[in-house]
Structures are given as structure tokens and as C-alpha cells.
Amino acid sequence: MSTITVFHCSDLHFGSPAVPEQYEAMESLIQEYKYDVVAISGDLTQRARSGEFQRARAFIKHAEETSKVICIPGNHDVAWWKAPLGLGDTGRTSANYFRYISDNPEPVLQVPGATFAGLNTSHGVTMDTLTWRLRDISIIGIVTKPQIERLRKIFLDAPAGNTRVVVMHHNPVKGELSQRHGLKDTSRVLGAFADMGVDVVLCGHDHQDAIHFIEHTKKGTVISTAGTVSNRMRGGRPSSVNSIRLSADQIEVATLVWSVSDHSFVPGPTKCFKR
Ligand SMILES: [Fe+2]
């Protein structure tokens, strides 16, 4: 397989948290390097408003000029307050997401050598996402059994030998600063991923960049958690995106970090995993 380049960004939060200089720099990077794939792992908006989704749509259209794009919703793109406890489907993914971004919150993207499967972990407030911690309302993500079965089928039906990539919003690994998993039942979900041979997970939500490798007897999985590109970084850290190279013998994840003095993204931590 030839090398596949992936631009992974997350938590753009179009609306008041978005920083024009930063999202314009992302647009320039995508144009310059012509990534094979641009993956956006949710939280396109701050409050799921029309104007915010319109700006997100323009970002996606711009990226589509040079790259294939896969995008899934995050918890901020779900107008959960319109449907408490999941009453009615429109609250689960904002009607504005369907209107401006896509009618499919779980798209699948095939490129030669890799299959990217979108997984929507943002179900709004349902009986499954409620926890005893009040601040978790509408924030915690879940993966249902039918969703796992759907993923399994997608990868089984994909060309043999394709790199298997899941794009989802909530982080399955505890954030270093937040000390929280975004996702509920992480060991069950990561176990299922290993079982179906997932090579890479692209996620966000934690607003702190991280690169992990989850060891497993069956198959290890690389987890790329993209930071946010907005003014909502955790602990005063800079905004960042991840630049990924998938090749036959290795998976390389490089974090590009926003430099205030350079007004651009500059190379940050890089990790390389042999396959
Ligand atoms: Fe976010």
C-alpha cells in the first residue's frame, strides 16, 4: 500500500470559541499538503446554531477541494436540550447538522488501502448516558451494541488488508489533565475494536492532544486524540491538530501545535508505531 496522509482535527467549535487565524491556517495547511483524507472528529459548533454550522460547512467544502473528508457530530452538535431523555429523534443529532453538514452522522469513507468508519458517540441525554455526576449530562458518549455490529460488518465487507480506522468524538483514553474518559464502558468498546482489528481511532472531545497505543493480545490500536482548534484548550495549552501517515509497515502520528509568535502550526510531539 502507498502511504495515506490524514489531517485529523477536532473540536473546531465554530461560534465564539473559534479563532479565525487558526482555522484559516488549517485551511492553508490542507491546501498546501493536499492530504488524502481530512477527518473531523466532532464538535463542529459551540451551540449547534445555524450560523455556526454554515461556517463549518464552508470549512468542509474548502477541504473537499483537495481531499476526501469524513466528519461526524460531537456532543456540542446535538441539541439535546430540545429532547431531554432522547424523546424524539431530532434532539439526538441537531436538525442543523443534517441540514448543513450531512444527512448521515455515521459516514464511511473508502480510499485505496484504508477504510474510515464514522461512529456517532453523541446520543444526547438518554437513560444510557446519564451518570451520577451532574456535570456529565449530555457530555458522556456511548457506543451501542448495534453500532458495534455495524462497524464489524463495514470492516468485514471492506477490501482485505485495508487499514481500519474509526472516526468518533469521545476519547476512550483518560485525558492527562481532565482525568476523564469521554466515553462510557471504554474497556468493552476498545476490546470490541481490537476484536475487529481496528488499527487507528481518531477522536477528540478532551481538548487536550494525545497519542496512545492500546496493547491487546489480538491487535493493538493507535489512538489519535486531536486537541481543539479554538480558545477552549485545556490548561492554557496551545491549539493543535494531528497529521498522520499510514503505511504498510508503520503508523506515524505527529501533533502540529499553534505557535502564537509564528501565527502558524509548527511541529510538536510525534510517535511512530511499527505494524
Ligand atoms: Fe469540544
Ligand SMILES: [Fe+2]
Ligand atoms: Fe465534545
